[in-house]
Amino acid sequence: MSEKIRRFPSLSHWGAFTAVVAGGRLVDCEPFAHDSAPSGILRSMPAMVHSPLRVNRPAIRRGWLRDRHLSDGGERGRDDYVEVSWDVALAAVHSELQRVRSEYGSEAIFGGSYGWSSAGRLHHARTQTHRFLNAGGGCTNQAGNYSWGTAQFLLPHVIGSYTPVTGRVTDWNSVAAHTRLFIAFGGMPLRNTQITSGGAGDHPVAGQLERARAAGVEFVVISPTRRDIPAGLDARWIPIRPNTDAALMLAMMQALIADGIHDEAFLRTHCVGFDALRDYLEGRTDGIPKTPEWAQAICDVPATVIRELARQARDARTMLTCAWSLQRAHRGEQPYWACIALAAALGHIGMPGGGVAFGHASMNGVGNPRMEIAGPALESGRNPTGSVIPVARVTDMLLHPGQAYEFNGRESVYPDIKMVYWAGGNPFHHQQDLNRLNRAWARPQTIIAHEIWWTPMARRADIVLPATTTLERNDIGGSTRDRYVFAMHQALAPVGDSRNDFDIYRELAALGGYEQAYTEGRDEMAWVRHIYESMNKAWHDSGHEAPGFDAFWDQGYASIPEPERPFVLFEDFRQDPAAHPLRTPSGRIELYSEKIAGFGYADCPPHPAWLAPAEWLGSPVAARWPLHLLTPQPAGKLHSQMDGGKTSTDLKINGREALLISPEDAESRGIGQHDLVKVYNDRGACLAAAVIDAGLKPGVVMLPTGAWFDAADERLEVHGNPNVLTMDVGTSRLTQGSSAQSALVEVARWNEAAPVVRVLETPAIT
Secondary structure (H helix, E strand, O other): OOOOEEEEEEEEOOEEEEEEEEOOEEEEEEEOOOOOOOOHHHHHHHHHHOOOOEOOOOEEEHHHHHHHHHOOHHHOOOOOEEEOOHHHHHHHHHHHHHHHHHHHOHHHEEEOOOOOOOOEOOOOHHHHHHHHHHHOOOOEEEEOOOOOHHHHHHHHHHHOOOHHHHOOOOOHHHHHHHOOEEEEEOOOOHHHHHOOOOOOOOOOHHHHHHHHHHOOOEEEEEOOEHHHOOOOOOOEEEOOOOOOHHHHHHHHHHHHHHOOOOOHHHHHHHEEOHHHHHHHHOOOOOOOOOOHHHHHHHHOOOHHHHHHHHHHHHHOOEEEEEOHHHHOOOOOHHHHHHHHHHHHHHOOOOOOOOEEEEOOOOOOOOOOOOOOOOOOOOOOOOOOOOEEEEHHHHHHHHHOOOOEEEEOOEEEEOOOOOEEEEEOOOHHHHOOOHHHHHHHOOOOOEEEEEEOEOOOOHHHOOEEEEEOOHHHOOEEEEOOOOOEEEEEOOOOOOOOOOEOHHHHHHHHHHHHOOHHHHHOOOOHHHHHHHHHHHHHHHHHHOOOOOOOHHHHHHHOEEEOOOOOOOOOOOHHHHHOOOOOOOOOOOOOEEOOOHHHHHHOOOOOOOOOOOOOOOOOOOOHHHHOOOEEEEOOOOOOOEOOEOOOOHHHHOOOEOOEOEEEEOHHHHHHOOOOOOOEEEEEEOOEEEEEEEEEOOOEOOOEEEOOOOOOOOEEEOOEEOOOOHHHOOOOOOOOOOOOOOOOOOOEEEEEEOOOOOOOOOOOOOOOEO
16 A cells, blocks of 8 residues: 655745655655746755754763863864753753853853744744743844845945845836846856745746846846856856956946046935045045056956946946845955945936846845735844844854954954854854864853754754754744745654754743743744734735635645835935935935944945955965955755755765866866865865866856865865855954955865765764
């Protein structure tokens, strides 16, 4: 007799699907019927749910079990683990929370969870972790994010809000109808559009690009690699040196001014600070006119190309967009600010199909036509300590407690962290200079992790609590950039002794005497219902009726219609800046910010400028490290999630990540196709497999992020994790963002025996 097949609606950050279950196992993930371009990452899920890498039972690092908080933190990542009962594990976690709070205060606990853990809004590990820690007295939290944290703290000074970088930009319907020239700084790689934070019912970007191209939109892609051009787009490619986009934009603006074709009226009526910026562009402040010839020496883009592109952009309705990657670089504030200034000089801001945008093809949903109605959400509550650090400064915090730092106009001091509590995310993926992080990771007295798999994070924790996947619990999910909200039915019994984060924290809150504050008297399904009904009230107040909860749960999803008219960013502001001012001090676009000027930051002046990164191909260190390393998002996984899954492993070569290198750079180093190579600089080294790519600008190499960190010591990471090479400094004192895209390296053929990749094997457990 054949096994009974059962189907359950569910959701992931890479798309909605139906979980197909037979014999208590996930056997398939069928894409949502309304998804026009489902992600292949769905194919990785069945094997990962039932992977031998699952954390099946609570486990404690042997050294910590023996010596508790007095154990040697330097043994993390090398020590083996002892499985214990849930009662023993939870008692250990509870006693440590009490000890640290009583001896050092709640700010000594770092609630460092990161946000990509689950598309479900109830079982979103970061929210649950902070909700639990806040209910118990608080913690040290993180401000911003790695994805677009630089823009998050810059844009409010310039345009009054960071919402455009979250995807709320002039939508694709307006682009197709009105844009004539679409310039993409940083490229438009469709691999990134598989992903939406909170999940998606549809992946429309490829179709929207095709529709825009058919409507006559001309695309120009400015990037070091042709791979950033979507197939079939027939875009013009302008190869550029990495990290020099700001210089190109400033030179385009100077060319407009020199020819007298800039929009003087818009700059005077809708902006402040144009005169100061003009003085800089024309060289009156530093003696260096920012001409296309000046930019050519920096960008390696011909001056004639720069000047012609500026004129073309002025003559046609033009949309400028910047990939998120541009602001993940040293001095990453500058290309975003310069792009806004260039768009203002062109005069198309607030017009249909024109102006400026951020993040096209950096994530699915950017520019997606959607009514502005709330999605499902769970509140994490107020943090009583008020202690917070910029998200990318975690290593500095651990290494330098008590050290002062500056951030967005204020001076703060790093707390002395005694406990790290982590659920969701992998710092040994997101953080830069992982060897430095690994050293810092030895300092806290105790590290606790909720984990599904034996990830690099789990292997460096003292207490590991096994967590369920989204398929082993009930939840509700959806994104504010997608029209759908999804029921996520439990499809499987928890694997091993795993529990969901909500139940783990509920039991810990009960031990601490604050269960009611944490749960508000609701169990899992009561919370799912409450989240939906709260969202449904917001929908009702906005004039849209959604089904009741029971009907929604049975159907598996609810949706809102597309808006009746296209959304145009800054449309009201353009039509009447006095009636619809921006939330800047002046109410206008700030090309010169008096507030930033008051901060006195030499590394972020009060107007957009060319500031050379610490590492780029024009810097002195390029003589020693002659290749600029770019670290794009991977095509076969989300960050490091699903690294052991099929779509990820299929893209590896002999078990390692692929390093793209130009034919010229490969030949000069004696490197052949698929050779094992060492990529290295002063910060570290990793192994990768060479892939020779004629569409890559010479002097540039590319190694995607996401390989699970696998290093026995600081000399060599063997799996291909590029963050052993990236620079761990803030973009500037203003935003303190990630500078991952500013890294110089050398590459050499590896002639020794190939080390074994062990990170995808289960660690020693007794």
